[in-house]
Amino acid sequence: MAPQSPASYKPADPRLTARTATGQLVNKCVPKRLWNSVRTLTTKDGKHLSTLILGKGTNVVYFGHQYGGQICNFLDLAEEMAARGYRVILPEFRGYVASEAADTSSPLDMRAAFDELKLLPARHVFLAGASCGGTTAVVEGVRSGIPVVGLMLLSSPARCDGDAVSAVKNIEQPSLFMVAHEDMQGRHEKQLREVYEASPAKEKQFVVVDGEAHGTLMLHGDDAADARRTKVIDFMAHTYVAALRK
Template sequence: MPWNRRAGHQTAALSLAAATVVLGGCASTDPVAVDESPSPVKSSVVQPQQPRATVTEKPVSYPPAAPESTVRTPSGHLVNDCVPRRLHKYVTTLTTEDGKHLSILVLGNGPNAVYFGHQYGGQICNFLDLAEEFAGRGYRVMLPEFRNHVASEKSAASSSLDAKAAFDKLKDLGTKRVFLVGASCGGTTAAVQGVESGIPVVGLTLLSSPARCDDDAVAAVKKIKEPSLFMVAHNDMQGAHEQQIRELYEASAAPDKHLVAIDGEAHGTLMLYGSKEADKRRAMVVSFIVNTYTANNEAGVQD
């Protein structure tokens, strides 16, 4: 399928049902609340209201996975050309434990973070609109582009090591709480490395994530008791991904957990774009993260 690079998503003829099936967790059988405010697609992106993170890593020379789609920022860092120039000052480079280099965006500031891990075959801009929205809401946002994807180093894939480098950076920045979001394998390793990072996890959202991909997410979700949202399309990989996400849902230790299953075969972030129903699902994801952080704050968790 061809890339719509500016939108950050593949263009495809998607068959998405108007009705979304929501299966509640053991604490509640009610559907996840959907924010009735205008959809992020129809309204302008919320711009951050406070200073963003200061990046300190020095530029590094390395062969990017897709040099034809990679540009260099004024400070010398490599970045996917889907990232608008106004965000280039927030691009930096991370070096993983095995010496590979990643292009990342660090937006917002403060102790409360949202981590976004894109799917294999995806790119940094798959979550860019959500990243900007949450930076605008006062959160620090970590958005890595995995190795062998566009502006990060050309190399054999390892989203596990890449996610670890991103969480290590979050710890260096003083992060005290993190909400984990990931699509496909980017969600699998978000759950695993998020738990292993030692940063307190506020909540989890997985989109079409396999139970095992570079890491074992089943073991991870058994340790996450915070609110968790699992989303998948029935016909994604002829039902294989639904089977995987249901395994994670059943293994989840969260009393407040929700499984959202939709018609069609859209994978990962493609479930959040392309129709009015997809717009509602994206609003659901935003509301779930915001409401989870709000409940966490009301429970008396101190920054």
């Protein structure tokens, strides 16, 4: 990627924000070895998003973190997919750590990310998101017209800054839905199942795990979580392999 001039803005949490050698703001949770991959996206309403773009090529994985989360929630999966030969885009939403201090508006933030994908350009895009970051990934992914190759949602509500139930009806590609049984006393399972049942995908899985872990927390902490993390990575990779064979 060509060098980018740094943007001037106030990060949401200056204490947890660093500045790269090229002047981009980045969450301190991101290892310095990845700082050359930091970009700043600008939304239609003029807000700035600290964003990681890893890997190369036109086969892309998009990760949308959950509300209350941060860019590193998906960083391990992002690095794994980049190592497997995919390009990965991982924005930090406004109001979170190194992105601009502002009220949350993930739809506008995702539009900036998907506009960036069109410039790369992206031949195929796998959409992945946690909680509301997944809901809006479905809604804005469909709205943007990007070439979706697969979908993965973790604990995503049916409606959050958009209606995932209506939007998912436009995604026929392989889809994985995962939620913890006791998350919000079962309410997240009920809502995600509504999205699952609306999905027209012939290849789709609904995975319910024990406990109440939310979003990416289901993928870390013990052997069972490690197995789920492996399942998620394999699903994304296998979905891409199958799609590229067609």
